[in-house]
Amino acid sequence: MAAGTLYTYPENWRAFKAQIAAQYSGARLKVASNAPAFTFGQTNRTPAFLNNFPLGKVPAYQGDDGFCLFESNAIAHYLSNDALRGASPQAAAQVLQWVSFADAEIIPPASAWVFPTLGIMQFNKQATEQAKEEVKKVLSLLNQHLNTRTFLVGERITLADISVACSMLWLYKQVLEPSFVQPYSNVTRWFVTCINQPQFKAVLGEVKLCEKMAQFDAKKFSDLQPKRETAPKKEKAPKESKPQEKKEKKKEEKKAAPAVEEMDECEAALASEPKAKDPFALLPKSAFVMDEFKRKYSNEDTLSVAVPYFWENFDREGYSIWYGEYKFPEELAMTFMSCNLITGMFQRLDKLRKNGFASVILFGGNNDSTISGIWIFRGQDLAFTLSEDWQIDYESYDWRKLDVDSQECKTMVKEYFAWEGEFKHVGKPFNQGKVFK
Ligand SMILES: N[C@@H](CCC(=O)N[C@@H](CS)C(=O)NCC(=O)O)C(=O)O
Numbered sequence: 001m002a003a004g005t006l007y008t009y010p011e012n013w014r015a016f017k018a019q020i021a022a023q024y025s026g027a028r029l030k031v032a033s034n035a036p037a038f039t040f041g042q043t044n045r046t047p048a049f050l051n052n053f054p055l056g057k058v059p060a061y062q063g064d065d066g067f068c069l070f071e072s073n074a075i076a077h078y079l080s081n082d083a084l085r086g087a088s089p090q091a092a093a094q095v096l097q098w099v100s101f102a103d104a105e106i107i108p109p110a111s112a113w114v115f116p117t118l119g120i121m122q123f124n125k126q127a128t129e130q131a132k133e134e135v136k137k138v139l140s141l142l143n144q145h146l147n148t149r150t151f152l153v154g155e156r157i158t159l160a161d162i163s164v165a166c167s168m169l170w171l172y173k174q175v176l177e178p179s180f181v182q183p184y185s186n187v188t189r190w191f192v193t194c195i196n197q198p199q200f201k202a203v204l205g206e207v208k209l210c211e212k213m214a215q216f217d218a219k220k221f222s223d224l225q226p227k228r229e230t231a232p233k234k235e236k237a238p239k240e241s242k243p244q245e246k247k248e249k250k251k252e253e254k255k256a257a258p259a260v261e262e263m264d265e266c267e268a269a270l271a272s273e274p275k276a277k278d279p280f281a282l283l284p285k286s287a288f289v290m291d292e293f294k295r296k297y298s299n300e301d302t303l304s305v306a307v308p309y310f311w312e313n314f315d316r317e318g319y320s321i322w323y324g325e326y327k328f329p330e331e332l333a334m335t336f337m338s339c340n341l342i343t344g345m346f347q348r349l350d351k352l353r354k355n356g357f358a359s360v361i362l363f364g365g366n367n368d369s370t371i372s373g374i375w376i377f378r379g380q381d382l383a384f385t386l387s388e389d390w391q392i393d394y395e396s397y398d399w400r401k402l403d404v405d406s407q408e409c410k411t412m413v414k415e416y417f418a419w420e421g422e423f424k425h426v427g428k429p430f431n432q433g434k435v436f437k
Pocket of ligand 1: 014056057058059070071072073266
């Protein structure tokens with residue numbers, strides 16, 4: 001049975017597919033959609049995340065066994081059971097058919113119609129009208145198919161129903177008012193049946209169907225524009241719209257200067273993230289350029305270049321050096337778990353990266369190990385106390401501020417940076433090292 005974590009932003013319909021599938025299959029799924037575990041627009045751009053998920057997109061799944069997967073359909077498939085995937089080769093192929101249909105035929109017109117009503121895309125009458133026609137075609141096809149069937153494939157809910165229903169969620173919430181869907185009553189009957197299944201409800205909650213077709217939300221659209229400028233820059237994801245629609249948009253933009261750029265749902269999620277305060281904002285500028293040191297540490301020899309560079313440039317007023325040792329070594333069983341503990345802590349401290357550096361080492365082997373490390377922080381205090389986001393792991397460690405002039409500090413910096421030396425205070429052999437940079 002799969003067990004792992006799904007990284008996403010809150011209320012992501014793509015993630016819902018995987019979450020609902022997990023409800024059916026019993027896969028143990030943790031959802032990381034909020035700080036400190038995951039912050040969309042930040043965590044998904046860190047080297048650690050990109051190392052596992054090179055596109056930096058969500059949803060993204062990481063199993064407790066380390067298995068990583070991106071693309072929502074693949075994740076939902078993985079978290080499904082055989083019944084959801086389609087029990088026979090034919091059924092499995094039909095499930096795939098509907099999953100692909102949802103992506104190719106429903107999402108593009110649904111996005112073109114619904115996004116302006118959410119204020120995340122500029123309104124274009126022609127594009128909206130075209131999208132409505134395309135949605136009608138989809139509804140008509142589904143209505144015909146569901147005329148003699150309760151579910152899309154076979155007699156039970158499958159991933160086909162989950163995918164198609166999730167891709168229609170925003171349509172039913174925003175624009176499919178009763179008079180519009182009246183000719184497609186089989187579809188609404190099927191949709192309502194799906195969202196009322198306990199497994200759907202556990203993820204979606206109560207879904208309120210649209211009573212009156214939402215129109216372009218000009219106020220929200222203009223409200224979101226300035227925020228958008230403050231949102232972190234990102235590569236534009238390909239828009240889920242048709243080429244014709246793009247041409248129309250170009251024409252519109254030419255006419256209406258200054259052109260307002262439209263957002264996609266991801267950018268809207270980014271723009272609505274509250275801007276985090278910088279916990280170090282009040283500290284005076286430091287001459288020690290942490291990034292420069294990290295470059296030296298990553299690219300050059302540690303003992304002959306990085307350590308001397310560190311001491312030549314270290315700013316003792318602007319930074320402090322700490323020794324941290326894991327308090328509960330008796331709980332450390334398998335070494336790979338201890339490594340996950342360290343990597344997890346680094347991931348959760350992501351926003352500290354600009355102002356911190358650490359080299360943490362696992363000493364010893366299975367059932368006999370300790371974790372300790374050297375940490376460099378901006379300021380003279382233990383940085384973890386400055387932000388709630390950073391407080392998950394640090395209490396499991398004993399912290400000691402080192403006297404920068406002491407021989408102990410010099411030796412520890414050298415040994416922990418280089419991952420070699422006597423490590424006299426430890427008494428166990430070096431096993432593995434991890435760097436927070
Ligand atoms: N086809 C992908 C689409 C994933 C996707 O586009 N995710 C967006 C959020 S809606 C994202 O993470 N964008 C982040 C970025 O582009 O930096 C799937 O179904 O998982």
